[in-house]
Amino acid sequence: MSDHLMCCRIVSCLMIMWLISDSGAASCPEPPPVDNSIFIAKEAEGQLWGTYLCTKGYHLVGPDSFWCNDSKEWDASTPECRLGHCPGPVLANGESNSSGPVNVREKVTFKCDDHYILKGSNWSECLGDHTWEPPLPICKSRDCDPPGYPEHGYFDGGAFTSGSVVTYFCKERYHLVGQRELRCLDGEWSGQVPACERNPEAPTPAGQIAFEKALHAFQERKDLCSATKSFLKRLEESGLTVDELKSSLEMKKAELKAKIVQHHS
Structure with missing residues (x-):
């Protein structure tokens, strides 16, 4: 560590820690101050690398790592450390009752848009390790993906919306094993795709x-x-x-x- 120069400065509630060994790298400008954060910089492969770490109770919004490029400028925009232990959850095709960061032990509830169904829990709690429990849900379309085709068979029905039915048939010299009809129910088919088995050879x-x-x-x-x-x-x-x-x-x-x-x- 004798070859390294270390200094710490407090700037607008920002702590900057430099771990550099080359005066050229030190010519990079100081990173923009970010309140409630620690910025750590060190030299690697002849360039200056830095990262922001938010203090307890805050979370990072924006890039967390930067390089000081050949123009002696930082290559990314300045992030923020926002109050709240968990970032506000984002639910595609749905919404939650939270509009921003969530503190530890706070609970958030969820609901889906029309024509979508909630898969998972309709609530979740922010934990101390920045995770959610139960895991965040998803909003799945009430319509179904196209069903599978059995080998040597096919189905009749081109609509896969919720409530629609497809009917399976087998080609000549094959018979159906399983459900002949499947119904789309809230994004899932009502059973497994049937099989088409070959008819036994007729005796002489x-x-x-x-x-x-x-x-x-x-x-x-x-x-x-x-x-x-x-x-x-x-x-x-x-x-x-x-x-x-x-x-x-x-x-x-x-x-x-x-x-x-x-x-x-």
Whole structure:
């Protein structure tokens, strides 16, 4: 520290602290006085750098760091240290009951403009560390963003305003899994985008006939054990493969699902 020159001056309630080691850097003019602040300056990379720090109970409005340029002038406008521990909160598409800085433990309330909905708390308190608790809210549009498209599917409906509905459909050889309709409610869709799953491959005509006959034989018997034996016997006689049986069952399942969805939509 012996190579450094340190001096402190009080100017209009401004404390200026210089940490410089070069008389050339010292030729920069004194920074403009800012009430209720401390200005600290030091030499770095051959230039003079400075910053304002507000005293307790005040917050900085404007730039906080400056360079003394080659013209020996400070490169930024003079900030202010304003009374109040937290800067006045800004709520886009809304407003608060505060018009300026807020002191510690003071509370501010919020409301949104028409066609916007408040996401978060409608009040917040200024804390001693210059933060807000609960966190500041946002005002979100009541309209929705465009919904997503399912792979191999599409939706019908071009309006995404609050209350509007979109209806989903699948391309040929695919069936819908999930909600067919989604409604925009206060900026959020009422559910997840559905999926379009591929229909199972149809069994060969011979396999389909064999399956139908075996199923008919099963339905003719009232006793479950006897019906099961008859069903398995018919399958064995027909030579129906396991894959064909599985495909037939999947087809029946897909048809049943489609009927249920159609009934509820």
